[in-house]
Amino acid sequence: MTTHSIKWFWYASPQTFFPLAGKIARLCAVLAGLFLVSGLYVGFFVAPTDATQGEAYRIIFIHVPAAWMSMFLYVVMAFWAAAGLALNTRLSAMMARALAPTGALFTFIALWTGAFWGKPTWGTWWVWDARLTSELILLFLYFGFMALQASIDDRRRADRAGAVLALVGVVNIPIIYYSVQWWNTLHQGASVSLTRAPSMAMTMFAGMILMTFAFWMYSIAVALTRVRCLIAEEER
Amino acid sequence: MREFFAMGGYALYVWGSYAVTFALLAIEVVLLLKRKRETQT
Numbered sequence: 001m002t003t004h005s006i007k008w009f010w011y012a013s014p015q016t017f018f019p020l021a022g023k024i025a026r027l028c029a030v031l032a033g034l035f036l037v038s039g040l041y042v043g044f045f046v047a048p049t050d051a052t053q054g055e056a057y058r059i060i061f062i063h064v065p066a067a068w069m070s071m072f073l074y075v076v077m078a079f080w081a082a083a084g085l086a087l088n089t090r091l092s093a094m095m096a097r098a099l100a101p102t103g104a105l106f107t108f109i110a111l112w113t114g115a116f117w118g119k120p121t122w123g124t125w126w127v128w129d130a131r132l133t134s135e136l137i138l139l140f141l142y143f144g145f146m147a148l149q150a151s152i153d154d155r156r157r158a159d160r161a162g163a164v165l166a167l168v169g170v171v172n173i174p175i176i177y178y179s180v181q182w183w184n185t186l187h188q189g190a191s192v193s194l195t196r197a198p199s200m201a202m203t204m205f206a207g208m209i210l211m212t213f214a215f216w217m218y219s220i221a222v223a224l225t226r227v228r229c230l231i232a233e234e235e236r
Numbered sequence: 237m238r239e240f241f242a243m244g245g246y247a248l249y250v251w252g253s254y255a256v257t258f259a260l261l262a263i264e265v266v267l268l269l270k271r272k273r274e275t276q277t
Contacts, residue, residue, distance in 0.1 A: 059253045
């Protein structure tokens with residue numbers, strides 16, 4: 001009897017992963033564009049004006065997806081960093097390094113759009129409350145990871161040090177997520193959860209989900225393109 | 237059309253968010269494609 005087992009570790013080698021990453025990146029770039037156009041269309045032309053916030057609420061279509069991506073990308077980055085630490089696979093560590101700049105970018109976007117949303121609704125660009133502060137710490141964790149990686153010349157040592165930092169920083173992710181419940185904060189609670197129906201109009205929710213997929217596909221396309229650059233730069 | 241861009245008086249906040257977001261994403265893509273070209277030469 002012949003067994004057709006999937007070669008899981010075939011793509012663990014940078015050289016075999018390189019062309020596959022290119023294919024996935026191109027596909028995700030196209031999908032990101034489609035989701036972006038449909039998300040912006042639903043967000044600006046289908047979703048109704050909010051009863052209490054007027055048009056200002058339309059910032060939600062980038063603010064919430066960017067904030068979700070900032071946390072999600074950190075967890076993915078920490079996962080690959082941990083895999084690199086445990087299995088000593090170069091590609092895992094490269095994936096962690098490829099994700100960090102995009103994660104930092106989405107963290108900054110979440111903070112920036114939050115400020116532009118806070119000004120008209122709360123009357124201030126910034127407050128030192130739990131949600132905002134923990135998200136700012138996330139940005140510094142990304143910066144710290146990148147700075148640490150860049151400051152150590154020996155590649156393997158840099159990856160190990162970065163992995164430790166990334167793993168310690170994971171503790172911040174539940175703090176960000178539950179900050180609105182644990183502390184008395186200006187930031188509103190979650191409007192969307194897995195256990196109940198979203199507390200917003202269906203079209204608003206659809207716009208948010210489409211934009212989340214757009215940012216998700218964008219992140220995959222960019223991270224895989226960056227990992228291809230890392231492979232090309234370091235493996236020859 | 238003018239009404240759409242006015243965003244009910246919130247134009248600065250809405251467009252300020254969207255403009256900076258897409259500018260940053262565009263910069264990341266441009267820098268990355270430049271880096272990709274440099275690795276291929």
